[in-house]
Amino acid sequence: MSTTNPPGQDLDSLLASALEPLTKPPSTTATLNNTFTTAVQKFNNLAKQQHEQNKPGEILEGFLWSAWHAVFDAAGKTPVDQQEGLVQFLLELKKHDATVTTKDSGGKEAEVVLDSGHNSKLWKDLPIFGWVARERWNSVSAFAPDSKIGRAEQDGLVGLLARLTGEVAKDINLEKTTGYTHGDFSLYGLWSLREVFEASEEGEGSIYIAADGGLVQGADAQLASRGVNQASFWIIFAGEYLWRLSQANKELDDRTGVPGKHFAERKWTGFNKERWAVWKRGFEKAQDWVVGEEAKEGVKAAVEVMAKLE
Incomplete structure (x- = not known):
């Protein structure tokens, strides 16, 4: 994938460099705002450069794939409680159009918004962000006995999706909003909570x-504590939205919301009050056995959020 880059820097390096300041705690709110605004500008410029280098009719899918992987790489290096910069970057990016000047058949110039090639615009639709998220999600396991680095990457991904979901959900009215809202990963929240408290994985071990x-x-x-801690991100950062979905008995398509093995006889097809109660009881009970300060704090926070919501 070619673009006009500074000597010695490829696209992946430029994307990582644009995001690197967002992985560090800002000293002030003004610093945070300036940091994610600068990152948005850099992503815009790189998208335009890629468009200029593409052949006629060539789409930006490859560039976007690299861009979103860079975001998730950055999330994996950032503690979940310090991801505010990355979340605000994505929210700000959604507000911007990546435009280029073109000429129509009559030679008249016009500004057009770059298209991903899948009928979605840069950047408000976060084109193919969900595809990349799903690819990364396929490697997530709440109870994975992996290295500290691998675990940090998993928690970073889950945390970022939970935080993004909680933010975009503020504009979702379940009675009026129709269709998919870009940035809503509540389904992944259900999957996390199901794996932890409903035993959705195969095999006794x-x-x-x-x-x-x-x-x-x-x-x-x-x-087990690692898994519960990871699931707590969804309650801490998107709990209010998951609670609303549960109160509304939000059904999901194509068996994506079926229950785990512990509750296989239930007719659950998505979010509901009974399921929410199972998750709530799970966090409450986990307080008796969870180990590790991080997990203890996460479980305590989740219990407090769920209690306040009810």
């Missing part, structure tokens, strides 16, 4: 938490 929320006898408490 993957069941760490019982149907009542207690730790399965002989299960690794540390791995």
